[in-house]
Amino acid sequence: MSNSASAARAEGSTVQSVDRAVTVLEILARDGEAGVTGLAAELGVHKSTAFRLVAALEARNLVEQNVDRGKYRLGLGILRLAGATAARLDVVQESRPVCRKLAAETGETINITVPSDGAALYVDQVAGSSAVQTHNWVGQRIPMHATSNGKVLLAFGPPELLVGLELPAFTEHTITRRDRLDDELAAIRAEGHGVAVDELEIGLTAIAAPIRNPDGVAVASLSASGPSFRLTAARLAEIAPLVRDAADEVARRLGWHAHVA
Incomplete structure (x- = not known):
């Protein structure tokens, strides 16, 4: 595979990940909170992919986990950006x-x-x-x-x-x-x-x-x-x-x- 083809695939994968991450935020804004299983089902991805997405968002304080319920909700980072x-x-x-x-x-x-x-x-x-x-x-x-x-x-x-x-x-x-x-x-x-x-x-x-x-x-x-x-x-x-x-x-x-x- 040529370098240009590899770069194009990598760029496409990055754009797809960004789109999915934004979708996670939209789901949490709509539903209030959601678990990894529910997010994965709505995104149409494996649970491990959904977990990586919420983990990346959590690292930026854009989502946070409700310890008691194990579900995720929008984090304080969203308020800061807004x-x-x-x-x-x-x-x-x-x-x-x-x-x-x-x-x-x-x-x-x-x-x-x-x-x-x-x-x-x-x-x-x-x-x-x-x-x-x-x-x-x-x-x-x-x-x-x-x-x-x-x-x-x-x-x-x-x-x-x-x-x-x-x-x-x-x-x-x-x-x-x-x-x-x-x-x-x-x-x-x-x-x-x-x-x-x-x-x-x-x-x-x-x-x-x-x-x-x-x-x-x-x-x-x-x-x-x-x-x-x-x-x-x-x-x-x-x-x-x-x-x-x-x-x-x-x-x-x-x-x-x-x-x-």
Whole structure:
């Protein structure tokens, strides 16, 4: 058998396993709980296959076993995933009118990001009037240390975001030393916003502010970005309070008042 044929079979087997695992979750969501025998019958597989599926899901806390009954039910990991999705949808929904207003005021592109797997995940974007052929960042994960959004999330987010953080260089202006990053994060906390000039891409500048929960922890960030020739130091100083106010307004719309003066 050729290597390509073997790879195709392996890929097909993987897809089938994923489909079966999702079906297990759907069955448990429908019935509340089920045993391996019942799952195997509904899936049309051997009990050993069903057991391997629930074992893999259990390892991820997506299912858990009722010790008394020996059956499986949805685990707390499902709530975590659902909560994360709901939180992102809420941020996007509540930030959209604020981002549109800020884009109109500044003429720049406005982005919303949330932390995701050690990166800043772009979940929404509104182009300003000055934007020409705007790059669509939505759905992309961007290194935290090289972007204004990411640095704001590091400065105001939970401490674990900094654990094991790698600092690869993207341009000659990228921060690659931890002591320099720590100094910059301290300055961001003092000023209430972060800036990145030519750090991810030459010619790209952005300024961001945190969207904080009632405990003051950033759960998202809001940024204005544009070409470096337009977003000069003087221009950044002009729009900094607008960006901070917009981020605080999103927090208010989400019902997070505690950190807002």
